[in-house]
Amino acid sequence: xxxxxxxxxxxxxxxxxxxxxxxxxxxxxxxxxxxxxxxxxxxxxxxxxxxxxxxxxxxxxxxxxxxxxxxxxxxxxxxxxxxxxxxxxxxxxxxxxxxxxxxxxxxxxxxxxxxxxxxxxxxxxxxxxxxxxxxxxxxxxxxxxxxxxxxxxxxxxxxxxxxxxxxxxxxxxxxxxxxxxxxxxxxxxxxxxxxxxxxxxxxxxxxxxxxxxxxxxxxxxxxxxxxxxxxxxxxxxxxxxxxxxxxxxxxxxxxxxxxxxxxxxxxxxxxxxxxxxxxxxxxxxxxxxxxxxxxxxxxxxxxxxxxxxxxxxxxxxxxxxxxxxxxxxxxxxxxxxxxxxxxxxxxxxxxxxxxxxxxxxxxxxxxxxxxxxxxxxxxxxxxxxxxxxxxxxxxxxxxxxxxxxxxxxxxxxxxxxxxxxxxxxxxxxxxxxxxxxxxxxxxxxxxxxxxxxxxxxxxxxxxxxxxxxxxxxxxxxxxxxxxxxxxxxxxxxxxxxxxxxxxxxxxxxxxxxxxxxxxxxxxxxxxxxxxx
Numbered sequence: 001x002x003x004x005x006x007x008x009x010x011x012x013x014x015x016x017x018x019x020x021x022x023x024x025x026x027x028x029x030x031x032x033x034x035x036x037x038x039x040x041x042x043x044x045x046x047x048x049x050x051x052x053x054x055x056x057x058x059x060x061x062x063x064x065x066x067x068x069x070x071x072x073x074x075x076x077x078x079x080x081x082x083x084x085x086x087x088x089x090x091x092x093x094x095x096x097x098x099x100x101x102x103x104x105x106x107x108x109x110x111x112x113x114x115x116x117x118x119x120x121x122x123x124x125x126x127x128x129x130x131x132x133x134x135x136x137x138x139x140x141x142x143x144x145x146x147x148x149x150x151x152x153x154x155x156x157x158x159x160x161x162x163x164x165x166x167x168x169x170x171x172x173x174x175x176x177x178x179x180x181x182x183x184x185x186x187x188x189x190x191x192x193x194x195x196x197x198x199x200x201x202x203x204x205x206x207x208x209x210x211x212x213x214x215x216x217x218x219x220x221x222x223x224x225x226x227x228x229x230x231x232x233x234x235x236x237x238x239x240x241x242x243x244x245x246x247x248x249x250x251x252x253x254x255x256x257x258x259x260x261x262x263x264x265x266x267x268x269x270x271x272x273x274x275x276x277x278x279x280x281x282x283x284x285x286x287x288x289x290x291x292x293x294x295x296x297x298x299x300x301x302x303x304x305x306x307x308x309x310x311x312x313x314x315x316x317x318x319x320x321x322x323x324x325x326x327x328x329x330x331x332x333x334x335x336x337x338x339x340x341x342x343x344x345x346x347x348x349x350x351x352x353x354x355x356x357x358x359x360x361x362x363x364x365x366x367x368x369x370x371x372x373x374x375x376x377x378x379x380x381x382x383x384x385x386x387x388x389x390x391x392x393x394x395x396x397x398x399x400x401x402x403x404x405x406x407x408x409x410x411x412x413x414x415x416x417x418x419x420x421x422x423x424x425x426x427x428x429x430x431x432x433x434x435x436x437x438x439x440x441x442x443x444x445x446x447x448x449x450x451x452x453x454x455x456x457x458x459x460x461x462x463x464x465x466x467x468x469x470x471x472x473x474x475x476x477x478x479x480x481x482x483x484x485x486x487x488x489x490x491x492x493x494x495x496x497x498x499x500x501x502x503x504x505x506x507x508x509x510x511x512x513x514x515x516x517x518x519x520x521x522x523x524x525x526x527x528x529x530x531x532x
Contacts, residue, residue, distance in 0.1 A: 025098035029073070029105045032097075036071025042097060044073040044105075049097040050087055072111040073100070080113070081225045083255040143465045143472055148480075149436045149457045150518040152473055156227070156460035157524065164226035166314075168459055169524060171397040172307035177405070178397030181434030182519060184405040187509075188443045189502045193489035201482045202492040207451045208296050208367055208388070208428060210268045213243030214478055215445050215493060219391075219432050219453030220272035220298070225253035227463035234462055236262040236269070238470035247298055247453070248289075250274045256285075260292045270296040272371060274303070277349040279359070286364050297364060298391060302372025304350035307399040311526055357385045369428070374409055376416030379429070383420055389428030389450075396433055396455055406431035407444055408506055414448035424450065438480025445493060446501045 032049045035042035041053045043066065056066040069077065087096075138158045146152055157165055171178025203214040218239050224231035231253040239246035240263070247270040248259050263269060271294045276282045286297065360368050367388035373379050374394060382390050392406035392413060410431055417427060431444050432453030444452045454477075461469035490496045 027098040027100050029100055029109045032100060033071040033109060038067040038070070041067050041070040043069050043071075044100050044109075045075050045078050045087055046084055047075075047100055047102060048087070049100050051095045051097055055095075069111045071109075073105055073109050074111045077111050077113045080229065081223060081253055083253060083258070085255055140464070143468060146461075146465075146469070146472060146476070148476060148518065149460070149473060150522050152457065152461040152464050152469060153522045155464040157522070160227065160463050163312075164463075166312040167223070167226060167309075168456060170309035170311035170313075171401070172309060172399050173401035175311070175397065175401070175526060177394055177401050177403055179519070179523065181394070181397050181405045181407075182436055182440075183434075183516065184408050184506065185434060185437070185440045185443055186516065187503075187506045188407070188447075189505075190439075190484075190488060191500050191502050192487055193500070196489035196491065198486040198489060198491050200491060201485050203478060203481055203485065205451065205493045207245055208270070210245050210295065211243075212245060212451065214474075214481055215441055215449070215451040216244050216435075216474065216477065217270070217430075217451055217453050218244060218246040218458050219393075219455045220247040220249035220251075221455040221459055222249055222251035223253050224249075224459065224462065227459045228466055230466065231462075232259050233262040234467040235458060235470065236267070237264075238458075238462075238467045238474075239269075240264045240267045241467075241471050242474035244474065245270055247272050248294070250285075250300075256288065256292075268293075268295055270294060270298060272298045272300060274300055274348045275352050275356070275360075276347060277351070283363050286366075290364050290366055294366060296367040296369060296388070297360075298369050298371040299360060300371045300395075301352065302374070302393065302395050302399055303348065304352070307395070307401070309398055311524070314527070314529075354381060354385065357382075357387065361386060369430075373413070374403055374406075376409075376412045379413040380416050380420045380422075383417060383422045383427045387427075389430065391430040391432060391453065392449075393432045393453070404507075406433045407440075407447070410444065410447045410449060411503055411506070424448065438477050438482070439484045441477065441481050442484045442488065442490075442496060443501050445496045446498055447503070448498070 027049055029044070032042050032044055035051070038056065039053065041051070041056055042049050043052050044050075052066050140155060140159060141151075146155075157169070160168075205212055205215050207215070207217055218235060224235060228234055232249070233254055236246055236248075236259055245268060248256070249272050251274070252259060260269075271289050273282070273286065276285075289297065369387060369389040369391065370378075370382050371391040372393050372395060373382065373390040374392065379390050379392075390413075392409045394400065394403050394406065410429070413429060417429070428450045429448055430451055430453060431449045432455065435441060435444070435452045435454050436457065441452050457473055458470055461473040463469075465472070485491070485496070488496075488500050490500060
């Protein structure tokens with residue numbers, strides 16, 4: 001199940017965080033084991049038996065992944081990825097069949113997790129006098145050898161489980177937007193000033209009035225346990241050490257309570273929100289966030305449907321074999337292409353619209369921002385609706401392909417907001433997507449962003465070296481930003497202005513650029529079926 005769930009969890013983790021009462025009935029494992037077919041599929045998780053017969057048929061990863069564990073205790077497979085309370089929050093109470101008597105669980109009843117992934121051996125160059133290629137085992141370099149965010153990505157690709165890597169690294173359709181998110185920064189050129197006193201460089205700033213060591217925050221990313229066992233808990237702790245805010249994800253591997261408990265006493269966090277069709281569930285979740293001291297709510301508005309992430313889909317198919325659905329697919333009983341669409345609509349409301357904004361403001365006193373704005377008109381609508389700000393984002397290039405990077409949308413948004421009477425003080429603008437260098441942060445701030453969000457760099461550094469990897473990644477961005485600020489003649493964040501950059505070619509996409517070797521050598525290209 002754990003390897004089966006990158007997509008499944010993208011569905012079932014979009015639950016509201018309210019509790020449902022499980023059945024008090026006590027079952028023996030022998031009784032559960034009788035329900036071991038695709039037409040009668042019970043699975044035990046954390047001591048409770050659930051009827052997953054119907055859910056399996058809409059599981060985007062294929063029913064076989066669930067039915068393989070039918071009649072068994074799958075906790076050992078499930079636990080490395082998911083929060084413990086997810087099933088009680090996802091399923092109707094009637095599908096919780098009862099509590100299983102632990103004394104009746106025998107070794108043969110326990111589903112075994114797959115063997116840990118080992119990095120593929122690397123091939124050395126063939127020498128002229130060599131009969132065969134030499135094979136070299138991957139050796140993870142020391143943390144001190146990491147010099148930039150791309151280094152972490154290259155290591156993560158080697159050490160992560162193939163399905164986890166596919167889930168994190170994939171983008172929508174042809175992955176054009178995924179790649180352009182970073183390349184867009186290279187269409188902005190620097191315009192440095194000289195003979196400015198830059199003996200002391202001050203990178204500190206405030207993000208929604210929260211002090212930060214630099215204009216950076218960790219944006220919400222799903223399923224951090226796919227990267228590292230400590231998952232979101234490690235990210236919370238690393239954010240504190242690095243001195244930047246963290247946006248807690250709805251789609252988490254740990255429960256909300258566990259993430260909140262990982263905070264330091266004075267640590268401030270934000271939260272991301274998917275609005276549930278059952279508004280009462282969203283209200284309960286938001287209330288819990290507010291009571292816990294969360295200071296800002298970022299409502300995701302760019303995912304009424306999951307994008308097609310073919311690298312992830314292809315990887316899952318080749319890892320599991322061509323018989324994932326078996327007879328179900330042959331009989332036409334399951335349409336995998338529509339599974340995500342059907343299931344996602346149960347947990348995230350595709351009907352969310354501007355008329356719901358007053359309700360969002362009413363249910364909380366937290367600052368409310370929209371995450372996923374992609375044009376000036378919508379930013380102005382958000383400002384006029386009385387929201388605190390917006391994030392210019394395309395969901396990491398995972399949703400609508402060929403839409404613009406956040407950094408490209410930024411000048412349009414700032415101009416539109418200026419005409420509408422907004423100021424940086426009464427309406428905060430952020431960007432995420434493609435931020436990999438300190439210079440990228442500089443350019444975003446110059447064009448009007450209060451700060452930048454980073455997602456994949458956090459996950460890749462976590463996967464590679466745990467909590468310490470994340471902290472080092474931030475320190476490298478700080479070092480780079482300090483250098484750029486000094487060379488650009490900007491001693492502090494307020495001194496960075498649009499006059500320090502040139503954006504003539506940002507939107508036209510026609511300027512030839514030097515080859516970005518770090519991007520090209522870490523980017524894993526899509527492959528058609530015949531080449532797999």
